[in-house]
Amino acid sequence: xxxxxxxxxxxxxxxxxxxxLLLLIPLGFIFYKTFEHGIAPPLDAITSPDxxxxxxxxxxxxxxxxxxxxxFGIGCxxxxxxxxxxxxxxxxxAINLPFAISPIVIGLSLFLLYGTTGWxxxxxxEAGIKILFSVPGMVLACIFVSLPFVVRETVPVLQxxxxxxxxxxxxxxANAWQTFWRVTLPAIRWGVAYGVVLTTARVLGxxxxxxxxxxxxxxxxxxxxxxxxxxxxNFNLPGAFGASVLLALLALMTLLAMNxxxxxxxx
Amino acid sequence: xxxxxxxxxxxxxxxxxxKDVSIEVPTGSLTALLGPSGSGKSTLLRAIAGLEALDSGxxxxxxxxxxxxxxxxxxxxxxxxxxxxxxxxxxxENVGFGLKIRKWDKRKISARVHELLDLVQLPGLADRYxxxxxxxxxQRMALARALAVQPQVLLxxxxxxxxxxxxxxxxxxxxxxxxxxxxxxxxxxxxDQEEAMDVAGQLVVMNEGRVEQSGSADELYDxxxxxxxxxxxxxxxxxxxxxxxxxxxxxxxxxxxxxxxxLVQRIVTLGFEVRVELLLSDGTEVWxxxxxxxxxxxxxxxxxxxxxxxxxxxxxxxxxxxxxx
Numbered sequence: 193x194x195x196x197x198x199x200x201x202x203x204x205x206x207x208x209x210x211x212x213l214l215l216l217i218p219l220g221f222i223f224y225k226t227f228e229h230g231i232a233p234p235l236d237a238i239t240s241p242d243x244x245x246x247x248x249x250x251x252x253x254x255x256x257x258x259x260x261x262x263x264f265g266i267g268c269x270x271x272x273x274x275x276x277x278x279x280x281x282x283x284x285x286a287i288n289l290p291f292a293i294s295p296i297v298i299g300l301s302l303f304l305l306y307g308t309t310g311w312x313x314x315x316x317x318e319a320g321i322k323i324l325f326s327v328p329g330m331v332l333a334c335i336f337v338s339l340p341f342v343v344r345e346t347v348p349v350l351q352x353x354x355x356x357x358x359x360x361x362x363x364x365x366a367n368a369w370q371t372f373w374r375v376t377l378p379a380i381r382w383g384v385a386y387g388v389v390l391t392t393a394r395v396l397g398x399x400x401x402x403x404x405x406x407x408x409x410x411x412x413x414x415x416x417x418x419x420x421x422x423x424x425x426n427f428n429l430p431g432a433f434g435a436s437v438l439l440a441l442l443a444l445m446t447l448l449a450m451n452x453x454x455x456x457x458x459x
Numbered sequence: 460x461x462x463x464x465x466x467x468x469x470x471x472x473x474x475x476x477x478k479d480v481s482i483e484v485p486t487g488s489l490t491a492l493l494g495p496s497g498s499g500k501s502t503l504l505r506a507i508a509g510l511e512a513l514d515s516g517x518x519x520x521x522x523x524x525x526x527x528x529x530x531x532x533x534x535x536x537x538x539x540x541x542x543x544x545x546x547x548x549x550x551x552e553n554v555g556f557g558l559k560i561r562k563w564d565k566r567k568i569s570a571r572v573h574e575l576l577d578l579v580q581l582p583g584l585a586d587r588y589x590x591x592x593x594x595x596x597x598q599r600m601a602l603a604r605a606l607a608v609q610p611q612v613l614l615x616x617x618x619x620x621x622x623x624x625x626x627x628x629x630x631x632x633x634x635x636x637x638x639x640x641x642x643x644x645x646x647x648x649x650x651d652q653e654e655a656m657d658v659a660g661q662l663v664v665m666n667e668g669r670v671e672q673s674g675s676a677d678e679l680y681d682x683x684x685x686x687x688x689x690x691x692x693x694x695x696x697x698x699x700x701x702x703x704x705x706x707x708x709x710x711x712x713x714x715x716x717x718x719x720x721x722l723v724q725r726i727v728t729l730g731f732e733v734r735v736e737l738l739l740s741d742g743t744e745v746w747x748x749x750x751x752x753x754x755x756x757x758x759x760x761x762x763x764x765x766x767x768x769x770x771x772x773x774x775x776x777x778x779x780x781x782x783x784x
Contacts, residue, residue, distance in 0.1 A: 356543035359510055360601075362530045363537040364557035364608060374556075378547040 219440065226433035234434025237423065242410045243435065246419035250396060250442075252327070253415060257334040257395045262388055265342025266377075272343070273350040287340050298336050299404025302329060306405075325407040330415065333401035338394040342387030349383030350376075382454065389450050393443045460521040460611040460644050461486040462507060467516030469502055476502040478668040480516070484661070487642045489635070491649055491659035493691070499668040500648045504614050507646065509533045520611060536605030536643075540617040542597040544589035550576070550600050551585040557608035575603040578637070595626040606641070615647035619654065631658045652692050656680075664688050686775050696745040701772040708747035709768040710735060710757060718766035721745070726754070726761055735759060737767065 226234050237243055272284055290298065305312050306323040316323060323329040357379060361371040377384075399417040406413040410422060416439050423431035462484040469477040476499045484490045492500040505511040507518055509530035518525050525533055545553050552559075554575055558568045576582050579599040589597055598618055605613060618634075619627040635658050638645055649655050655662050656676040663673040664687075672684040676692075683689035689702050696703050698719070711718060721737035724744075728734075733749045747767065749757075759765060 356539050356541060357545055359530075360537065360539060360543035360545070360604075361556070363508060363510070363533075363535060364604065365531050365560045366556075367531055370560060375545060379545075 222433055222436050222440070226430070226437045229430070233430030234437065237428065237431030237434045238438055240431075242414065243419060243431070245411050246414045246416045246435070247438065249327070249330075249413070250415040250417075250439075253331050253334045253402075254392055254395050256331050257338060258388060258391050260335060261339055261391050262342050262384065264339070265387055265391075266346055266380075266384060268343045269346035269350055270376075273347055274355070287343050290337050290339050295333075295337050295398065295400030296404060299333055299401035302333055302336070302401070302405050324405055325409065325413055327413070329405040330402050330413060333405050334395045334398050337398055337401050338391045341390040341394065342384060345383045345387035345390065346380055349380045353379045385450050385453070389446050392446045396439060396442055396446075462612055462644060462646065463519045464503065464507065465517045465519070467503065467506060467518070468514045469499075469506060469511065470514055475668050477506070477513070477516075480665075480668070480670055482663050482670060482673065484644060484646060486521075486644055488661055489638045489645045489647070489659050490661040490663060491647055491655035492663050492665060493649055493652060493655040494665035494671075495650055495691070497667070498665040500650075500665045501616055503665070504616055504646060504648050507612075508535045508537050508614050510537070534608070534611045536608065536610035536613040538598070538601050538605050538613075538615040538618050540620045542589070542594075542601045542621075544597055544601060546589055548588075549585065550581065550587050550589070550592070553589065553600055554603045554607050556604060561608065571607060572603075575607050578606070579603040580633075593626075594622045595630055598622065598630065602637075606643075610643065613643050613645040615645065617648050617650070620649075627654070634658060656692070662692075664691060666691070683773070689773065689775075694748075696769075698739075698743065698745065698769060698772065700774045701769070702774070703745075703769040703772045705734075705746050705748035707769060707771040708745065709770060710747055710749065710753075710759070711766050711768055712757060714766045718768050721765060721767055723759055723761055723763050723765050726759060728754075735765075737765065739767075 238247070268283070268287065272280060303324065304310055306316065306329060307313065312323075321328070323332065353376075357375050358371050361375045366374065397417055398415075399421070402415055403418055403421075406415070406418065408414055408418045408422065410419075414422065416435050420432050420435045420439070423429075423435065462482075464480060464482050467477050467480040468475075478499075480499065480503060482503070492503060494500045502511055506513050507520075509525065509528060513526070520533065520535075545556065548556070551572055554572045555568045558571060563571070572585070573582070576585060579602055581596060581599055581603070584592065584596070584600075589600065592600065598621075602615075602618075615634075619630050622630065631654055634647075647658065660675065661673065662676060662679055664671045664679065666687050671691075672679060672688045674682075679688060679692045683692065686702065689695055694705050696705060696708065714720065719739055721739045723735060724738050725736040726733065727736070728751070731751060733751055733754045734746055735749055735754070736744065736746045738744055745767070757765075
C-alpha cells in the first residue's frame, strides 16, 4: 500500500500516541512511583516473609501450570489439525471458553465443584485432599484460565507446515514418536514457544480466578498479584509498587528469553 | 524388486480414485504413471508407498504382499512434488535422516551422505539449509535423502512439477542417467507426456481411476488402445470417426477421391515446424504439421483452398482396432 506522507505520519502518531497514553505512561508511572524514595522501601516489602512466599508461590503455579498446558496444548492442536473428525468443532469452541468467560466466573465454578457443598467435596475430604484455599485450587484456576494459549498459537503453525514433511519422515523409516520429536516439534517450535510465553504471562498475572479460590491468606495462599492487592489495601504503597514491578519484570524476562533464543537460532 | 498391483480400489468420499487398477512393473525398470489430474496416478503411487490404504486389492513388492506393512517398513524411497524438505535441518541432516533413524554409526553416516551428495551433484552444500537452495537443488537433495537408505523401490510423485521448464529438462535427463547407473526399480508420476516418453522405458496411461493402456512409448504412440490414449500421448485431429496425427496430414494442391477440401485459415511458423490450420467443408477445424521445406514447395497462403490427404487414420469403434482410411 502506498500512502501519502501526511496520512502515513498521522497513522504513525495515532498508533504511537495510543500505545504511549494507554500502555507505556501508566506502566512507566508504576516504575517511577516504586523507586521514588530509592530502592530500599520496595525491596524491603518484597523480601519480607510474606513477599518472598508470594513470589515462591507464583513461581510454583507457573512451574506446574505451564508445562501441563504446553503438553496438553500441543496434543490438542495435533488432534484438531491432524485428526479431523465429527465433533472437532465442539472441542475447538470449548478451548476458547477461558478467553470468553470472566476469570471470576471460572473461580466460582471451581468453588461450586470443590467447595464445602460441592460435588467432589465428600470424596476429596475423605481422602484428606484440600483443594480450596490451598495451592491445588490455585493451580487448577491458573490452568483453566491459561489453557487456550498454546493450542491457539500452535494450530495455525501446524496447518501451515502441512503433512508432507511428516510423510517424508515416515517413508524414511521414522515411527510416529520419532516423527513428532524430530520433524513436527522442531517445525512448530516458535508457535509453541509463543504460546508458552503467553501462558506464563497469564499465569504470573492471574488475579480474578485465583483470588476466588485462594482466600488470599498472607504467607499461605497469596500469589504476587494477590500480594499487590493486599499491600495496596493496607496503604503500603511501596510494597504494592515493588511487587508490581517484580511481576512486570518477570513477564518481560520470559519475552526477552524467547527473543534471545530466536535470535540465536536465526544467526 | 518388481512391483505389482492387483485389483486396487480406493474411494475418497464420493470420489472413486482407483477403479480395479492392476499394473506390473518389472524389476529395475523406470516406469511412468501418466495421466491428467484426478486420474488416480498419485493415489496409486501413494498406495504402493503405504501412504494411502487401499479399500481392496493387493500391492506386491518383490512378490510379497505388503498390504499390512506400514509405510516405515516398506523400504520405499519417496520423492514429493514440493520436495518435503525438513526445513529446520541442513542438507547433511536431511540426507542422513533415514540413516540416523536406523541408528547408523556417525562415521558411516558421514561417508554415505557425502557419497550421495556427490551422486546428486551437490557436493559442498552439506551445511546449507533447504531455504538456501534452488528448486532443482532441493529436489536433488530430496532424491539423495530417499536413496540414502537404499530403498527397494523409488517412487517419485511429479518430481519436476514445481520446477521451471529449463531445469525440468536438465533434471529428467539426469534422472534417466542416474537410473541407468543405479538400476533401482523406479515409478514416477507425471501429467506431461513428453516427460514420460523422454524418461521412462514403460508407460502406464491412467484416466478417471482406470488404467487405459500400458507399454513402451512407441507402442502407445503407434498403437493406442483407444481415443483417450491417442489424444493424450500426442496431438490429434478428429475427422468424423477417425483420428489422425497432425504429422500424418498430407497437404496437396490437387484433389482426388481420397482427399478432403479445406480452407487454409492460418499458417504459424514455429522454427523448423509449421502449423497449418484448415477449416473443412463440414465445419471441422483441423491442423497439419509440415516442415518449412514442404510449405515452401506448396507455396501455401492463408485464405486459399487446399486438399488434405490423411494417412494412418485410426478409428476405435467397438474392438478398439485401428484401420487406415
